[in-house]
Amino acid sequence: EAGVAQSPRYKIIEKRQSVAFWCNPISGHATLYWYQQILGQGPKLLIQFQNNGVVDDSQLPKDRFSAERLKGVDSTLKIQPAKLEDSAVYLCASSLVGQVSYNEQFFGPGTRLTVL
Amino acid sequence: GDSVTQMEGPVTLSEEAFLTINCTYTATGYPSLFWYVQYPGEGLQLLLKATKADDKGSNKGFEATYRKETTSFHLEKGSVQVSDSAVYFCALRSQKLVFGQGTRLTINP
Numbered sequence: 699e700a701g702v703a704q705s706p707r708y709k710i711i712e713k714r715q716s717v718a719f720w721c722n723p724i725s726g727h728a729t730l731y732w733y734q735q736i737l738g739q740g741p742k743l744l745i746q747f748q749n750n751g752v753v754d755d756s757q758l759p760k761d762r763f764s765a766e767r768l769k770g771v772d773s774t775l776k777i778q779p780a781k782l783e784d785s786a787v788y789l790c791a792s793s794l795v796g797q798v799s800y801n802e803q804f805f806g807p808g809t810r811l812t813v814l
Numbered sequence: 815g816d817s818v819t820q821m822e823g824p825v826t827l828s829e830e831a832f833l834t835i836n837c838t839y840t841a842t843g844y845p846s847l848f849w850y851v852q853y854p855g856e857g858l859q860l861l862l863k864a865t866k867a868d869d870k871g872s873n874k875g876f877e878a879t880y881r882k883e884t885t886s887f888h889l890e891k892g893s894v895q896v897s898d899s900a901v902y903f904c905a906l907r908s909q910k911l912v913f914g915q916g917t918r919l920t921i922n923p
Contacts, residue, residue, distance in 0.1 A: 738916075739915050740915050791858075
């Protein structure tokens with residue numbers, strides 16, 4: 699079974715530029731998550747989708763970050779404009795269901811973003 | 815809000831040594847508890863979990879027991895191997911998954 703796919707794996711941009719990350723979850727997984735992992739810290743949830751609806755985006759900096767999950771499969775996370783403090787690894791994860799009962803979250807390899 | 819505090823790293827041990835990585839948590843209600851592992855160049859993987867008090871999670875020789883009275887979920891392994899070198903994250907889930915800061919473990923042959 700294929701795992702969670704993410705691209706690109708690495709991205710270097712200058713501050714005030716925009717960037718987009720793509721995630722393809724495990725087939726059949728209804729719930730998709732985006733996490734931000736700053737160096738030396740644990741991952742922090744940015745947004746959770748259930749199918750194509752947003753369940754939790756309370757920690758998403760909405761003035762510059764946006765995410766969508768059209769058709770309830772792939773997802774894109776965008777940052778516009780980027781700041782130096784956005785340098786981090788962006789992780790995508792998916793699970794069968796979300797909050798109703800525990801289902802293991804499977805993580806992708808992440809995209810490492812460096813903002814200069 | 816919910817939070818997880820892990821033992822500061824990095825931790826360096828010799829092969830076959832005993833491992834303990836401490837983890838304590840603060841949460842409302844009764845969260846599920848997890849240990850995740852991140853091997854070099856790979857994504858996060860679930861190592862073990864416990865969903866209620868006194869449950870013991872185990873996998874690959876690692877164990878952790880859900881201690882409600884001390885709000886702890888310490889990770890242990892009796893004899894570590896070089897292949898256990900990785901970053902270990904303690905996490906809890908009530909409404910969402912909340913991670914500790916991670917502990918980098920290096921095992922020397």
